Amino acid sequence: MDAADPTRLAEKLRLAFDLHEAGVALMRQNLRRRLPEATETEIDERLAAWLRERPGAEFGDAEGQPVPGPRPAR
Template sequence: MSLDMLDDGCRMMRENLRRRHPECREAELEELLVAWLIERPGAEHGDGVGRPGVWPRVRR
């Protein structure tokens, strides 16, 4: 189910990018989508509240 939601989100963002950049070819749209997935505007440090953590966690 989570992967289905990821696929749906990518499809929606791809269409959004297509509307914003009608001059772009498919390869360019894919590059914009990948850049968006890497940057994640508004969620640069994750989706949760609080301090960002490191992985794997360091045991004390």
């Protein structure tokens, strides 16, 4: 199957969304464990902050120096 095949690309996108959902669910459980007295609203707020700030990955997940975007097309 060609890497640019629309079906394959759609499968990869669905997998990325599924992985994102799993990560969010894991972090929600982590927050509930760490903050057993927190309300659901407080958990939601902390989860949203975590998604926005991404401690440890403020500039993305890749190694290297952040550069202003957008980068020129190759």
